[in-house]
Amino acid sequence: MSLDDPEPTREKILEATYEALCKHGYGDLTIQDIADEFEKSKSLLYYHYDSKDRLLVDFLDSTLEEFITDFHLTEETPREQLERLLDRLFPNNLDEENYPLQIALLELRAQAHHSELYQKQFTEMDRLFKETLVDIIEEGIRTGQFRDVDAELEAELLVSMISGMRTRRLTCQDFQVEESRRAIEEHIDRRLRSE
Amino acid sequence: MSLDDPEPTREKILEATYEALCKHGYGDLTIQDIADEFEKSKSLLYYHYDSKDRLLVDFLDSTLEEFITDFHLTEETPREQLERLLDRLFPNNLDEENYPLQIALLELRAQAHHSELYQKQFTEMDRLFKETLVDIIEEGIRTGQFRDVDAELEAELLVSMISGMRTRRLTCQDFQVEESRRAIEEHIDRRLRSE
Numbered sequence: 001m002s003l004d005d006p007e008p009t010r011e012k013i014l015e016a017t018y019e020a021l022c023k024h025g026y027g028d029l030t031i032q033d034i035a036d037e038f039e040k041s042k043s044l045l046y047y048h049y050d051s052k053d054r055l056l057v058d059f060l061d062s063t064l065e066e067f068i069t070d071f072h073l074t075e076e077t078p079r080e081q082l083e084r085l086l087d088r089l090f091p092n093n094l095d096e097e098n099y100p101l102q103i104a105l106l107e108l109r110a111q112a113h114h115s116e117l118y119q120k121q122f123t124e125m126d127r128l129f130k131e132t133l134v135d136i137i138e139e140g141i142r143t144g145q146f147r148d149v150d151a152e153l154e155a156e157l158l159v160s161m162i163s164g165m166r167t168r169r170l171t172c173q174d175f176q177v178e179e180s181r182r183a184i185e186e187h188i189d190r191r192l193r194s195e
Numbered sequence: 196m197s198l199d200d201p202e203p204t205r206e207k208i209l210e211a212t213y214e215a216l217c218k219h220g221y222g223d224l225t226i227q228d229i230a231d232e233f234e235k236s237k238s239l240l241y242y243h244y245d246s247k248d249r250l251l252v253d254f255l256d257s258t259l260e261e262f263i264t265d266f267h268l269t270e271e272t273p274r275e276q277l278e279r280l281l282d283r284l285f286p287n288n289l290d291e292e293n294y295p296l297q298i299a300l301l302e303l304r305a306q307a308h309h310s311e312l313y314q315k316q317f318t319e320m321d322r323l324f325k326e327t328l329v330d331i332i333e334e335g336i337r338t339g340q341f342r343d344v345d346a347e348l349e350a351e352l353l354v355s356m357i358s359g360m361r362t363r364r365l366t367c368q369d370f371q372v373e374e375s376r377r378a379i380e381e382h383i384d385r386r387l388r389s390e
Contacts, residue, residue, distance in 0.1 A: 027306070103308050110305035111222070112366035113298050123367040156378045157356060164359030171307035172318040183351045 010058075013038060013045055017059045022100035026107035031055070053117060056108060060121045063105070064128065071132050078140030082188060085132070089162055090169075090184075092177060106170055126163075130155045137192065146192040154191060161187070205253075208233060208240055212254045217295035221302035226250070248312060251303060255316045258300070259323065266327055273335030277383060280327070284357055285364075285379075287372060294365075301365055321358075325350045332387065341387040349386060356382070 016037035024033050031052045035042040049055040067088075076084065094102060112118040133155035140146030161184060169175045211232035219228050226247045230237040244250040262283075271279065289297065307313040328350035335341030356379060364370045 025309075027309075107305045109362065109366050110302045114220075114222075119366065119368050123369070126363060126367055153378050153381065156375060157382055160359030160363060160375065160379075161352060161356045162359070163362060164355030164357070167304065167358060167362060168321060168355060171304050171314065172321055173314050174318070180351060180355065183348050184355075186348065187352055 009040070009044065009048065012040070013048060013055070014059055014062050016045075017055060018101070021059075021104040022097070025100070026056075026104050026111070053115060057117045057121050060105075060108065060118075060125070063101075064121075064125055068128065078136045078143065078145055079188075079193070081136045081139075082133075085136070086162070086181065086184065090165055090177075090181060092181065094169075102166065102170055106167060126159055130159045133158050140192060145194060147194045149192060158184075158188075204235070204239065204243065207235070208243060208250070209254055209257050211240075212250060213296070216254075216299040217292070220295070221251075221299050221306070248310060252312045252316050255300075255303065255313075255320070258296075259316075259320055263323065273331045273338065273340055274383075274388070276331045276334075277328075280331070281357070281376065281379065285360055285372075285376060287376065289364075297361065297365055301362060321354055325354045328353050335387060339389060342389045344387060353379075353383075 013034075016039075017034050019037040020029060020033040023037075024030075029052070031045070032042075034052075034055065035045055038045055045055075049058065070088070071085070091098065108118060109122055112122050134151045137146060137149065137151040137154055141148055141151065165180050165184065169177055169180070208229075211234075212229050214232040215224060215228040218232075219225075224247070226240070227237075229247075229250065230240055233240055240250075244253065265283070266280070286293065303313060304317055307317050329346045332341060332344065332346040332349055336343055336346065360375050360379065364372055364375070
C-alpha cells in the first residue's frame with residue numbers, strides 16, 4: 001500500500017458496498033454495482049471476495065465491529081448507556097444514511113434462511129446485542145441503580161422488542177416512532193429502576 | 196360457477212399462491228409458478244389479478260381475514276385468550292406448512308418499503324393485531340383479572356416483542372423458542388395479572 005493511500009482495501013470495498021446498498025437496495029444489487037462505487041479495479045474486488053454473498057457477510061460483520069467499538073462500557077450510568085443504545089438502534093429520526101442501511105439490513109435478514117453464512121451473522125449480531133444489554137443490566141444491579149432482576153430474561157425481551165420496533169418502523173405507514181420510544185422507556189423504568 | 200365447483204375462484208387462486216410461496220419462496224416467485232399450482236387456466240388468474248403484487252397483497256389480506264375469523268373473542272378468560280394468540284403467532288413448533296408461510300411473510304414484509312400496497316397491508320395487520328391485544332387487555336381489566344394498566348401501551352410493547360421473536364426465530368441459529376416463550380409469559384404475568 002502506498003503512503004498516499006493508508007486506508008486498507010477492505011475498508012474501501014466495504015464503503016463501496018455501503019454506497020451501492022444505499023443506492024440499489026439488496027434485491028437488485030449486483031457485484032457490478034459495488035464495483036461501480038469502488039475506485040480501484042473490479043478484479044481487486046474479486047481478489048478479496050469470491051461472491052456477492054461473502055462480501056455482504058463481511059459488510060454485516062463490519063457493521064457489527066462498529067457497533068462493538070461504539071459500545072465499550074463507559075463512565076455513564078447504566079440507564080444512560082441504555083439510552084445511548086436506544087438512540088443508536090431506534091433513533092427518533094432516520095436520516096438519509098441510516099434509512100437505506102436499515103432497509104438493507106432488513107432485506108438481508110429476510111434472506112437468512114437461504115444462507116448459513118447470513119444466519120451465522122445475524123445470530124452473532126443478536127447474541128452480541130443481548131450480551132451488551134446483559135452487561136449493562138448487571139452493572140446496574142451491582143451499583144444499586146437497577147433492581148435485582150433476571151438480567152438474561154430482561155435482555156431477551158428487550159432484544160425482541162427493539163428488533164420488532166425497528167422492523168415495524170420500516171414497514172408500516174405512519175408508525176408512531178416517538179410513542180414506541182416512550183413505551184420502551186416506560187418499560188425499562190418500570191422493570192429495572194430501583195425504587 | 197357450476198354446482199360441482201362451489202368454492203369461489205379467489206379461494207382456489209389464493210390456495211395456489213400459498214402452495215407456490217411454500218415451494219419457491221417470495222424471492223424467486225413468478226406468476227407462472229402460481230399458475231402451475233392452479234388447476235384452471237392462467238388467463239383466469241390474470242383476469243382476476245393484473246400483477247403478481249396485487250395477487251400477493253390479496254393473499255396477505257386473506258391471511259389477515261383468517262386471523263380475524265379465528266380471533267373473535269370467546270368465552271375463555273383474557274389470559275387464556277392471550278395464550279391462544281401466542282400459540283398461534285409463536286407456536287413451540289413450526290410445522291412444514293407454517294415455516295415456509297412465516298418465511299414468505301417475512302420476505303414480503305422486507306419488501307414493504309418498495310410498495311405502498313404492501314405497506315398498507317402490513318400496517319393493517321399490525322393495527323389489527325394491536326387492536327385484538329387492546330380488546331383482550333381491556334376485558335381483563337374490566338373483569339378484574341388484569342391490573343388497571345395502560346392497555347394501548349402494553350399492546351404496543353407486545354406487538355413489537357412478538358414480531359421481534361417471530362423474526363429472530365426464523366433468522367438465527369439455535370434460537371431458543373421455549374425460553375423466549377417463557378420470557379414473554381413471565382412478562383405478561385408480571386405486567387398484567389392482578390395480585
